[in-house]
Amino acid sequence: MARERQDGSSMDFDSLEELLRHRVLLESLSEGFGVVDEKNAFSYVNRRFGELLGYSTGEMIGRPISEFLDQHNRKVQLEHISKRAQGLTSKYELQWISKSQRMIPTLVSGVPIIDKKGHFRGSFAVITDLSGYRAAENKYRMLAEQSLQGLTIIQNEKYVYVNPAFGKIVGYTPEEIVAMPSDVAWDLIHPEDKKLLLRIAENRDSGKPVPMPYVYRFIHRDGSVRWVEAFSGSIEYEGALALQVLIIDITDVKEFEENLKRSEAKYRNLAEQSPQGITIMAENRVLYYNPAFKELVGYDDDELRRMSVDDTWNLVHPDDREDLTKRMRNKIAGRGTAPRYEYRYVRKNGETRWVESYSSQVEYDGQPAIQTVIVDITGRRQSERELRSAKDRALLYLDLMGHDLTQQLQVILNSAALMMSATDESVQNSFYKVIGDAIKRCSRIIQEANSTEQLLSVPLIERSLTQAVTTCIEAMSHAENITFETLIMGGNAEVVADEYLELMISNILMNAVEHNVKERKKVWIRLEPSGPDYLLSISDDGPGIPDSTKAGLFDMSRRFGGLGLHTVNHLVEKYGGRIELHDRVPEDYSHGLEVRIWLPKLIRQEVE
Numbered sequence: 158m159a160r161e162r163q164d165g166s167s168m169d170f171d172s173l174e175e176l177l178r179h180r181v182l183l184e185s186l187s188e189g190f191g192v193v194d195e196k197n198a199f200s201y202v203n204r205r206f207g208e209l210l211g212y213s214t215g216e217m218i219g220r221p222i223s224e225f226l227d228q229h230n231r232k233v234q235l236e237h238i239s240k241r242a243q244g245l246t247s248k249y250e251l252q253w254i255s256k257s258q259r260m261i262p263t264l265v266s267g268v269p270i271i272d273k274k275g276h277f278r279g280s281f282a283v284i285t286d287l288s289g290y291r292a293a294e295n296k297y298r299m300l301a302e303q304s305l306q307g308l309t310i311i312q313n314e315k316y317v318y319v320n321p322a323f324g325k326i327v328g329y330t331p332e333e334i335v336a337m338p339s340d341v342a343w344d345l346i347h348p349e350d351k352k353l354l355l356r357i358a359e360n361r362d363s364g365k366p367v368p369m370p371y372v373y374r375f376i377h378r379d380g381s382v383r384w385v386e387a388f389s390g391s392i393e394y395e396g397a398l399a400l401q402v403l404i405i406d407i408t409d410v411k412e413f414e415e416n417l418k419r420s421e422a423k424y425r426n427l428a429e430q431s432p433q434g435i436t437i438m439a440e441n442r443v444l445y446y447n448p449a450f451k452e453l454v455g456y457d458d459d460e461l462r463r464m465s466v467d468d469t470w471n472l473v474h475p476d477d478r479e480d481l482t483k484r485m486r487n488k489i490a491g492r493g494t495a496p497r498y499e500y501r502y503v504r505k506n507g508e509t510r511w512v513e514s515y516s517s518q519v520e521y522d523g524q525p526a527i528q529t530v531i532v533d534i535t536g537r538r539q540s541e542r543e544l545r546s547a548k549d550r551a552l553l554y555l556d557l558m559g560h561d562l563t564q565q566l567q568v569i570l571n572s573a574a575l576m577m578s579a580t581d582e583s584v585q586n587s588f589y590k591v592i593g594d595a596i597k598r599c600s601r602i603i604q605e606a607n608s609t610e611q612l613l614s615v616p617l618i619e620r621s622l623t624q625a626v627t628t629c630i631e632a633m634s635h636a637e638n639i640t641f642e643t644l645i646m647g648g649n650a651e652v653v654a655d656e657y658l659e660l661m662i663s664n665i666l667m668n669a670v671e672h673n674v675k676e677r678k679k680v681w682i683r684l685e686p687s688g689p690d691y692l693l694s695i696s697d698d699g700p701g702i703p704d705s706t707k708a709g710l711f712d713m714s715r716r717f718g719g720l721g722l723h724t725v726n727h728l729v730e731k732y733g734g735r736i737e738l739h740d741r742v743p744e745d746y747s748h749g750l751e752v753r754i755w756l757p758k759l760i761r762q763e764v765e
Contacts, residue, residue, distance in 0.1 A: 182569075182596055189263070189284030192270075195277060197222050197238055206284055209263070211256035225253050227260075234265075241269040241280040250287070262287040283566075307385070307404030310394050314339040317394065326385065326406050328378025347374035347382060361391075361400075370497055372407070384411040386497065386515075410515055410530055434512070434531035437521050438485065443469050444521050453512070453533060455505035474501035474509060475688045488518055488527050499534070503689055508760045511535045539733075568595040615655045617732070619759055622650035622658070622691055626684055629662045639670060639678045646685040651759035654732050661728040665695050665752050668722060673699035681741075690734070690755040701746035707738045733757050 180203075183190050189206030193199055198221045207214045210225060223231050230252050237247050246268050253261045267282040307323030309316055315338075319331045327334070327345050334342065346354060350373035361367050370386045377383050389402040413431075434450030436443060443461075451461065454472050470478055477500040487494045494516075502510045512531045519528045569592050576588035623645055630641055652658075669680050681696040702710070710722060729736045734756040741749035 182599065185600070186283075189286070190281070191217075191284060192279060192281040193222055193238075194279040197235075197279075200279065201281075209255075209261060209284065209286055210253055216256075226251070227254060237265075237267060238280070241267060242277045244269050244271060244277075307402075307406070309334075309402050309404065310392070310399050311402065312394060312397060312399040314343075316342055317399065323404055326377075326383055326404060327375050345375055347376055350374050357389075361389075370405075370495070382408075384408045407515065413530070414517060414519075414528075431530075434533075436529050436531065437519065437526050438529070439521075439524060439526050442466055444526055450531060453504075453510060453531065454502055455508075460505075472502055474503055477501055484516070485527050488516055491518065506760055507689055507758060509535075509689055509757060511538045565595045565599045568592075615657065617653045617655055620652055620654040620658050622652050622654075622693065622756060623648070623684060625654075625658045625662055626682060626693065629659055629666055630682065632663070633666060633670070636670075638676060639680065641680050641682060643682045644684070645682075647691055650684060650686075650691045652691060652732065652756045653759055654728075654756070657724075657728055658732075661725050661754075662693070662695075664722065664725050665754075669695060669697035669699065669750070669752075673697055675699070686758070687755060690757050693754045693756070694751060696741040696749060696751040698741070698749045701740060701749050702738065703746055710738065729754055729756070 183203045184205075186203060186205055189209050190201075190203040191199060191206050192201040198219060199217050200219075202214050202217045204214060207217055210217070217225075222234060226234060233249065233251060237249055240247050246266075248264060248266045251263055251265045253263060255261050264285040264287055265282050266285070267280050269280050270278045272278050307326050308318075308320040309323050310318040316334050319334045321331060324331045324334060334345075343351070353371070353373055357367055357371060367389070370388050372384065372386050375383045375385060384407050386405045386407050387402055388405075389400055392399055392401045394401075429447055431447060432449055434453045435445075435447040436450055437445040443464075446461065451458065454461075456464075470482070473481055481498070481500055484494050484498060498514050498516070500512060500514070502512060504510060511534050513534045514532070515530045516527050519526055521528075572588045572591045572595070576585050576592070579585045579588065626643075626645065630643060633639065634641060666680065670678055675698065679698045681694070683692075683694040685692055726736060734754060736755075737753045739751040739753060740746045741751045
């Protein structure tokens with residue numbers, strides 16, 4: 158009998174030999190796969206593992222694993238090999254030396270091989286390439302280094318990371334700040350604000366809510382005072398709990414407010430020259446705007462002056478108007494409202510621009526009003542979305558290869574072992590079917606992953622959403638047990654997308670059909686204009702999805718959805734749209750699911 162591992166599963170030597178007879182499966186894996194003997198030398202590697210390190214399989218088989226590792230990684234690998242000898246599995250990170258002498262970061266999922274007498278005979282492992290994940294981390298660091306906002310990570314009351322923008326705020330280089338003892342770093346804070354930060358830290362440690370954002374002051378190296386607005390949260394940094402803080406220098410805004418109090422003439426001069434949009438609004442009209450705001454919304458002075466109250470509010474994206482109106486009324490009434498807020502403007506040409514605003518109550522021409530400093534953050538939000546998408550996809554592929562394929566591989570191995578010991582032909586055939594089904598699942602996962610390999614890098618172009626929807630429906634209309642009801646409005650429905658637009662639509666259609674157990678299935682498709690967007694709605698009469706599951710369907714940490722739905726989510730984000738899940742019949746999920754996707758209308762630049 159094979160010795161049981163502590164995780165409750167087992168792998169005997171004969172089962173491994175049976176697996177290696179199915180080399181077609183192993184060679185088709187997009188992950189590396191290797192087997193080492195009891196002397197820690199390679200006895201088998203698949204093609205993908207060899208390609209990862211730049212070797213042919215023949216160049217690796219028979220060589221000690223130590224020849225592909227530096228001194229540090231040899232030590233790590235030997236520690237885990239000793240666990241294999243004890244019958245233990247483990248996952249750990251390992252860097253390999255490629256044939257070209259590059260270091261290749263990987264995640265190794267190792268399993269011991271035990272013979273029928275309980276003796277250790279080596280181990281096998283799935284090797285996951287972490288290069289893409291590391292690239293996403295590097296991109297995040299690059300964005301942090303290039304950010305105009307300060308970013309710092311504090312651990313054990315000491316700065317362990319600061320970006321150049323943070324160093325500029327306090328007048329020191331990032332290296333100088335990281336090298337500061339905690340008491341010296343603490344003295345960067347204005348003496349009058351230290352109690353505030355201590356109180357916030359105590360609330361955070363005790364689980365009490367922390368206000369976001371909070372405002373305090375730094376003492377610059379030259380002795381000047383810099384006002385900042387801070388947003389903070391707990392993260393894990395290099396394996397330990399830390400605090401990440403985003404710092405926005407609002408000294409200019411503070412000075413601007415003081416100047417406004419001293420002299421409206423001086424205020425107007427500063428406002429006219431400000432690169433940020435500035436408005437002063439009463440509840441019923443715009444009292445003042447500067448040239449930067451005019452440039453932001455794309456209207457000239459005559460057009461803005463002729464605007465009614467309703468026209469003015471039409472500058473704000475429809476989805477943001479109600480909330481922004483409430484915030485302005487609360488501000489004018491003196492009720493507590495966070496000064497910072499993000500929302501969208503719709504320019505004259507239909508383009509949507511994300512802005513970050515900082516509002517304060519002022520008096521203008523003898524009446525209460527709201528002064529708002531507006532910063533265009535459209536580019537920043539796009540970069541954040543691209544980074545999040547890249548990181549999510551990296552995590553998704555790690556999860557697919559480290560969990561889904563490994564799970565199916567275990568099914569194949571265990572079924573093969575049981576089939577070998579079965580004497581009844583019908584029992585053997587049942588295990589053979591289980592193995593075949595598992596191989597098909599592996600093949601499908603690999604095909605779906607390969608089909609979207611270039612998902613993020615393919616450029617955006619002009620596409621017809623109407624044509625893409627029609628193509629997908631025609632491709633599925635041959636099925637006799639599916640009825641499609643289609644309503645398409647809005648003409649050609651031109652959007653900015655790529656060659657994966659049909660994949661996005663077909664994945665939703667397939668999801669609507671595959672999870673519907675009815676003999677006759679029905680799908681409703683509706684495409685129509687919706688403000689600055691086109692709304693595509695796809696509904697079905699299947700079993701539906703409870704609200705508790707809807708909330709986490711696109712959550713990477715839970716992954717209720719399959720690769721297809723995650724691909725849809727990433728494509729919608731890439732196209733600048735949004736996706737929502739609803740009940741086809743409101744408040745009754747059992748009558749089917751409705752997927753709604755909004756994609757921005759194509760904006761054609763006006764010819765001067």
